[in-house]
Amino acid sequence: MDPQRLLDETFRAALAAADPARVLAAQLPPPPAGRTVVVGAGKAAASMARALDEAWPAPLEGLVVTRYEHGLDCPRIEVVEAAHPVPDAAGREAAQRILELARGLGPDDLLLCLISGGGSALLALPAEGLELADKQAVNKALLASGAAIDEMNCVRKHLSAIKGGRLAAAAHPARVVTLAVSDVPDDDPATIASGPTVGDPTSFADARAILEKYGIEPPEAVRRHLEAAAEETPKPDDPRLAADSFRLIARPQDSLEAAAAVARRAGVTPVILGADIEGEAREVARVMAGVAKQVRRFGQPAPAPCLLLSGGETTVTLRAPKDGGGGRGGRNAEFLLALAVALEGLEGVHALACDTDGIDGSEDNAGARLAPDSLARAAARGLDAKALLAANDAYRFFAGLDDLIVTGPTRTNVNDFRAILVT
Amino acid sequence: MDPQRLLDETFRAALAAADPARVLAAQLPPPPAGRTVVVGAGKAAASMARALDEAWPAPLEGLVVTRYEHGLDCPRIEVVEAAHPVPDAAGREAAQRILELARGLGPDDLLLCLISGGGSALLALPAEGLELADKQAVNKALLASGAAIDEMNCVRKHLSAIKGGRLAAAAHPARVVTLAVSDVPDDDPATIASGPTVGDPTSFADARAILEKYGIEPPEAVRRHLEAAAEETPKPDDPRLAADSFRLIARPQDSLEAAAAVARRAGVTPVILGADIEGEAREVARVMAGVAKQVRRFGQPAPAPCLLLSGGETTVTLRAPKDGGGGRGGRNAEFLLALAVALEGLEGVHALACDTDGIDGSEDNAGARLAPDSLARAAARGLDAKALLAANDAYRFFAGLDDLIVTGPTRTNVNDFRAILVT
Numbered sequence: 001m002d003p004q005r006l007l008d009e010t011f012r013a014a015l016a017a018a019d020p021a022r023v024l025a026a027q028l029p030p031p032p033a034g035r036t037v038v039v040g041a042g043k044a045a046a047s048m049a050r051a052l053d054e055a056w057p058a059p060l061e062g063l064v065v066t067r068y069e070h071g072l073d074c075p076r077i078e079v080v081e082a083a084h085p086v087p088d089a090a091g092r093e094a095a096q097r098i099l100e101l102a103r104g105l106g107p108d109d110l111l112l113c114l115i116s117g118g119g120s121a122l123l124a125l126p127a128e129g130l131e132l133a134d135k136q137a138v139n140k141a142l143l144a145s146g147a148a149i150d151e152m153n154c155v156r157k158h159l160s161a162i163k164g165g166r167l168a169a170a171a172h173p174a175r176v177v178t179l180a181v182s183d184v185p186d187d188d189p190a191t192i193a194s195g196p197t198v199g200d201p202t203s204f205a206d207a208r209a210i211l212e213k214y215g216i217e218p219p220e221a222v223r224r225h226l227e228a229a230a231e232e233t234p235k236p237d238d239p240r241l242a243a244d245s246f247r248l249i250a251r252p253q254d255s256l257e258a259a260a261a262v263a264r265r266a267g268v269t270p271v272i273l274g275a276d277i278e279g280e281a282r283e284v285a286r287v288m289a290g291v292a293k294q295v296r297r298f299g300q301p302a303p304a305p306c307l308l309l310s311g312g313e314t315t316v317t318l319r320a321p322k323d324g325g326g327g328r329g330g331r332n333a334e335f336l337l338a339l340a341v342a343l344e345g346l347e348g349v350h351a352l353a354c355d356t357d358g359i360d361g362s363e364d365n366a367g368a369r370l371a372p373d374s375l376a377r378a379a380a381r382g383l384d385a386k387a388l389l390a391a392n393d394a395y396r397f398f399a400g401l402d403d404l405i406v407t408g409p410t411r412t413n414v415n416d417f418r419a420i421l422v423t
Numbered sequence: 424m425d426p427q428r429l430l431d432e433t434f435r436a437a438l439a440a441a442d443p444a445r446v447l448a449a450q451l452p453p454p455p456a457g458r459t460v461v462v463g464a465g466k467a468a469a470s471m472a473r474a475l476d477e478a479w480p481a482p483l484e485g486l487v488v489t490r491y492e493h494g495l496d497c498p499r500i501e502v503v504e505a506a507h508p509v510p511d512a513a514g515r516e517a518a519q520r521i522l523e524l525a526r527g528l529g530p531d532d533l534l535l536c537l538i539s540g541g542g543s544a545l546l547a548l549p550a551e552g553l554e555l556a557d558k559q560a561v562n563k564a565l566l567a568s569g570a571a572i573d574e575m576n577c578v579r580k581h582l583s584a585i586k587g588g589r590l591a592a593a594a595h596p597a598r599v600v601t602l603a604v605s606d607v608p609d610d611d612p613a614t615i616a617s618g619p620t621v622g623d624p625t626s627f628a629d630a631r632a633i634l635e636k637y638g639i640e641p642p643e644a645v646r647r648h649l650e651a652a653a654e655e656t657p658k659p660d661d662p663r664l665a666a667d668s669f670r671l672i673a674r675p676q677d678s679l680e681a682a683a684a685v686a687r688r689a690g691v692t693p694v695i696l697g698a699d700i701e702g703e704a705r706e707v708a709r710v711m712a713g714v715a716k717q718v719r720r721f722g723q724p725a726p727a728p729c730l731l732l733s734g735g736e737t738t739v740t741l742r743a744p745k746d747g748g749g750g751r752g753g754r755n756a757e758f759l760l761a762l763a764v765a766l767e768g769l770e771g772v773h774a775l776a777c778d779t780d781g782i783d784g785s786e787d788n789a790g791a792r793l794a795p796d797s798l799a800r801a802a803a804r805g806l807d808a809k810a811l812l813a814a815n816d817a818y819r820f821f822a823g824l825d826d827l828i829v830t831g832p833t834r835t836n837v838n839d840f841r842a843i844l845v846t
Contacts (some may be wrong), residue, residue, distance in 0.1 A: 146809075186716075186720075253721060271723075271724050272717065272721070272723040272724060273713070273714050273717065273723075273724060274710075274713035274714050274716065274717040274723075275717060275720075275721070276713055276716060276717070277709075277710055277713035277714075278709050278710075278712075278713060278765075279706040279707075279709035279710050279713075280703070280706045283702040283703045283706030283707065283710075284702075284706065284709075284710055286700075286701050286702035286707075287697075287700055287701075287702050287706075287707055287710045287711075288710075289701075290696070290697035290699055290700035290701060290702075290733075290735060291696050291697050291700075293609075293697065293699060294695065294696065294697040294698060294699070297609075297698075298676060298695070298698070300694075300695040300696075300697075301694050301695060301696060301724050301725075302724075310713075312713060342701075386569070
């Protein structure tokens with residue numbers, strides 16, 4: 001068994017399990033008596049649209065929005081590109097058109113909604129009277145406040161014309177079927193792309209209370225909008241949403257299971273530690289190093305050869321350039337560099353960490369690979385692993401070793417994929 | 424099965440597996456023809472001395488040094504107490520007397536050396552011409568420099584009259600048998616209490632290079648001492664150490680295995696994730712929360728009921744009082760509070776985290792316990808978990824819930840013990 005080859009194969013299997021071309025068709029509803037209109041947003045929107053276009057046996061029309069460079073030609077569905085993670089006018093215009101498509105439907109029609117990670121930014125349509133800049137100011141304040149993700153989503157949904165179930169409500173009385181690729185904890189439908197077709201239990205009053213709790217003074221237009229509370233989000237028991245259905249076509253767990261199956265076939269015991277592991281990337285790496293050492297030394301939690309798998313989204317707290325930071329590298333490269341430092345070249349441990357969307361942070365790589373000799377090879381090339389880690393400069397480390405993994409946009413997104421092979 | 428009762432029982436089993444009264448006697452060598460002299464240092468020194476005293480079938484004399492409040496009466500062995508972690512004159516005097524005891528031995532004699540965590544500070548004897556203050560200045564600079572633990576130990580051993588095998592060399596030509604309780608990664612004999620009886624592969628030149636690498640300007644006396652390089656530490660192949668032997672009587676892994684056996688008997692699947700898990704306490708907690716969620720949701724890495732076990736030593740980076748820090752709490756309490764925040768009251772997850780030495784940081788508790796209702800009970804008492812975590816004030820959180828675990832000094836030390844029960 002070639003360790004790096006096996007790791008690469010597990011990653012390919014993880015991507016395949018999340019590829020709309022393979023998993024979407026099986027989840028389609030029967031065609032309606034009336035029109036079928038497709039809308040959608042997210043990093044997987046173009047590949048979902050194409051898979052749908054190929055599989056759908058009836059007339060079809062529609063519009064989806066994806067990230068720049070994530071588009072694909074699609075015969076019957078228009079695919080537009082827009083900015084992510086900071087929304088732009090292209091996304092706003094697409095969101096407006098999507099809302100109008102939904103509004104034009106009747107009781108015999110079907111709205112197919114294709115949702116995936118990144119859809120929240122790509123489907124940014126401020127509520128009437130608000131500008132994108134207003135939403136962005138509030139978003140920024142929330143991010144800096146320490147508010148929980150649930151709290152941020154509550155406020156966002158109450159500043160949007162399309163999120164928090166509003167898209168589904170607009171399509172009433174048409175039937176709405178949502179097909180989703182999950183990149184969020186617990187695969188919560190209300191969280192993926194801020195749930196444009198999912199009823200929202202929170203209220204304008206909740207949104208106001210959250211801003212107050214964190215001492216956030218919103219722009220005047222936002223304050224007025226939240227006070228006016230003119231059009232509440234549809235609640236989970238809203239009759240307009242009663243006949244709608246939500247189908248997960250791919251989840252992080254499915255990709256980990258696919259990787260586990262590859263390992264098993266190679267005679268390697270897979271250990272899935274978590275589909276939703278969070279934490280500072282470099283600290284998560286130290287924990288994983290401890291588990292890898294335990295496999296080597298005591299054959300726990302499973303005897304070698306063993307593949308430690310995890311998903312979810314780590315975070316990177318950037319060091320300021322004035323404090324020695326300012327390097328390049330996404331969270332997967334940083335995780336892997338910290339793993340290298342913690343393992344100190346430990347024999348028999350190879351690893352791979354990639355973002356399944358193909359873009360690790362804002363770089364051109366999906367992630368990187370690590371071998372027992374990586375530290376030694378780096379030292380021979382004058383690359384100081386600890387110094388580069390301190391500078392958040394993991395990209396340079398792995399680029400210098402020619403160990404970046406570059407896939408380009410994968411047009412799907414089930415969050416991070418981390419695999420540590422212990423032999 | 425009462426979850427908290429089971430967790431308490433696993434912790435008791437972990438302590439019992441590291442209790443010298445239970446595990447020391449089986450590891451004793453036969454008595455020598457000549458004298459048997461006992462020396463030792465560490466948090467377990469008094470309990471090791473007493474266990475030895477009770478089991479030894481021949482004449483016996485000696486001196487061990489332990490931490491204040493860790494002493495025990497011992498009929499044939501003198502037990503003195505000294506300061507930890509910052510050495511004091513009592514420890515220095517004890518170390519001097521221990522070295523003299525070793526020097527007085529002949530070829531038919533046996534030196535029994537009882538070593539455990541904390542022994543490094545308790546056995547602080549500066550090399551001739553140096554003061555404790557000199558060593559402390561260098562120690563402080565090393566800690567702030569980012570030097571690796573191996574590098575710090577190399578310098579320390581070259582500023583000491585007793586560490587790095589010097590104690591064993593002083594006992595030559597007597598036989599030396601070391602009995603050790605491990606609290607260090609990989610149970611490395613050279614690391615436990617800085618290896619007073621274990622050959623040291625590093626040199627004065629290495630120590631000088633390390634200070635230079637980190638730009639540390641040592642006190643003048645230290646500089647002169649390292650330049651003079653008058654008496655090198657005994658190397659691993661030193662003939663004076665040839666007949667010596669080193670026996671681990673307790674390791675973190677043994678305690679985790681004992682806890683695992685308790686779980687198994689209760690019908691709970693134990694999963695030992697690592698005997699040596701390191702990382703920032705609050706981030707380690709987030710990872711463990713992710714694993715606990717995976718057990719609940721997908722029955723991985725093992726189906727519930729399942730006990731996630733880990734050892735090792737997490738770290739706590741204190742927030743400055745001016746930034747809102749300044750609270751009380753050791754690393755185990757902080758781990759557990761962060762776990763509470765990450766789990767958000769998840770049903771079916773109970774946990775316990777304690778330092779096996781009985782002292783979590785500098786508080787009076789060994790650790791604490793966590794239940795699914797801890798957050799809710801805390802909120803009812805006006806305790807804000809997130810705010811207390813941000814202030815490093817975990818002690819107050821668990822004290823307020825009456826959920827501290829207080830054992831007093833256990834007189835052993837196999838580092839931290841963390842158990843998460845998922846039902």
